[in-house]
Amino acid sequence: MPAPNKQEPNIPMPVRLSEKRTEPVSGIALLSYGASGSGKTWFAGTAGSRTLYLDIGRSTRTLKSKQFKTAFPETDPLIVEIPEDFDPTSPIPEKAVAFDTLNDVLEYQLRNHADAFDTVVVDDASYLRKAAMYKGLEANQKLGKSKSQETSKANDILVIGVQDYGTEMSLIEQLCAQYTEVICREYKKNFILLAHQRQVFSKPKDQNGRVIIGEQPTLEKIMPGFTGQTFPDVIPMYFDWVFYHDSVPAERGTVYRVRTQGTDVITAKCRDGGVFKNIEINPNFTEFLSRISASVTTTPNKV
Numbered sequence: 566m567p568a569p570n571k572q573e574p575n576i577p578m579p580v581r582l583s584e585k586r587t588e589p590v591s592g593i594a595l596l597s598y599g600a601s602g603s604g605k606t607w608f609a610g611t612a613g614s615r616t617l618y619l620d621i622g623r624s625t626r627t628l629k630s631k632q633f634k635t636a637f638p639e640t641d642p643l644i645v646e647i648p649e650d651f652d653p654t655s656p657i658p659e660k661a662v663a664f665d666t667l668n669d670v671l672e673y674q675l676r677n678h679a680d681a682f683d684t685v686v687v688d689d690a691s692y693l694r695k696a697a698m699y700k701g702l703e704a705n706q707k708l709g710k711s712k713s714q715e716t717s718k719a720n721d722i723l724v725i726g727v728q729d730y731g732t733e734m735s736l737i738e739q740l741c742a743q744y745t746e747v748i749c750r751e752y753k754k755n756f757i758l759l760a761h762q763r764q765v766f767s768k769p770k771d772q773n774g775r776v777i778i779g780e781q782p783t784l785e786k787i788m789p790g791f792t793g794q795t796f797p798d799v800i801p802m803y804f805d806w807v808f809y810h811d812s813v814p815a816e817r818g819t820v821y822r823v824r825t826q827g828t829d830v831i832t833a834k835c836r837d838g839g840v841f842k843n844i845e846i847n848p849n850f851t852e853f854l855s856r857i858s859a860s861v862t863t864t865p866n867k868v
Contacts, residue, residue: 591683591749591753591754591755592748592749592750592753592754592755593749593755593756593805593806593854593857594744594745594748594749594755594756594803594804594805594806595755595756595757595758595804595805595806595807595808595850596758596760596789596800596801596803596804596806596807596808597609597757597758597759597760597806597807597808597810597823598690598759598760598761598762598788598789598790598807598808598809598810599761599762599809599810599811600761600762600810600811601761602812603810603811603812603821604810604812604821604822604848605688605689605759605810606624606625606627606628606688606759607627607633607821608810608821608823608848608849608850609686609688609757609759609850610627610628610633610637610640610642611637611640611848611849611850611851611852612642612683612684612686612755612757612850612851613637613640613642613683613684613851614639614640614641614642615642615681615682615683615684616642616643616682616683616684616685616686617642617643617645617671617674617681617682617684617685617686618642618643618644618645618686618688619645619647619667619670619671619685619686619687619688620644620645620646620647620688621647621648621663621667621687621688621689621692621693621696622688622689622691622692622693623646623648623692624688624689624759625644625646625688628640628642628644642686643681643682645670645674647663647666647667647670648663649661649662649663649692649695649696649699650662650663655717655718655721656717656718656721656722656723657699657702657714657717657718657723658699660703661696661699661700661702661703663692663695663696663699664693664696664697664699664700664736665700667687667693667696668740671685671744671748675747675748675752679752679754682754683754683755684754684755684756684757684850685744685748685754685755685756685757686756686757686758686759687744687756687757687758687759688759689758689759689760689761690737690758690759690760690761690789690790690791691760691761691790693737693740693758694733694737694791694792697732697733697736697737697740698725698729698730698732698733700736701729701732701733701735701736702714702717702725702729704732705726705728705729705732710728710732711726711728711729713725713726713729730792730793733792734791734792734793737791737792737800738799738800741758741800741803741804742803744756744758745803745804749805755850755854757850758804760789760790760791761789761790762787762788762789762790762809763787763788763789763790763791764784764786764787765784765785765786765787765788766782766783766784766785767782767783767785768780768782768783769781769782769783784830785830786830786832787809787830787831787832788832789801789807789832798832801832801834805835805836805837806825806834806835806836806837807827807832807833807834807835808823808824808825808833808835808848809823809824809827809831809832809833810822810823811824820846820847821846821847821848822844822845822846822847822848823844823845823848824843824844825841825842825843825844825845826843837857837860839860840853840856840857840860841853841856
């Protein structure tokens, strides 16, 4: 063990929990996923007007709908549309721009207009994956790791190699790690990433391990829709909340729900235990934040 040092070390020192200052709830990282039409965009819209909505998938039609405007007439978020620059005669864009543009827009807004919003929404991960793939094809072509970009353009069909999927996965993980760190930890803002679901099925087998022909597959897992066998299990670790959206028909329309805690089949989690029900009906992000704030015990700070 090193000799005692009389000088104060330049490291974080412990503080009693009762002495920690209670701050307003901020910096929540949420991965919100489900099937198309399960209410993900509607839920993101409940973050309110102080939202920077980065639309990479042309998904804001819900927020412009009469139903949403009737339900939330005062909500008017900041929307930035970030489409990929496609050539209609080619299976891939001449130059991939959406992935870098997304990062550039976010960096500019945080540095210059951070006081204008409290929450950042990226809608959605499916188009984000495509943008990452196109950027990965360019990078791999330049590095000599893959000729998929050249082959795709020459044959007028999208050709993707295993190494290209690896690059896409790396870019997506890098983005999730950076966004949760910068948006939530450094700027103390909330971050919502919307994603579609991925369902994993298995084929029934007999006692000898042979597949039973004609039997219906068994649903094994519902998880966020990212590439790879284990990668969908990696991405959720960067987020405080992982909510699964679904909807059920009702007498008067559709009831939207989110599952806040996982099951053997469904991937979901919430670090704010006890604040939410396992299944929340007609979820509202702003109301969720209020609930967390109310659950925090405020202790007078010692002078």
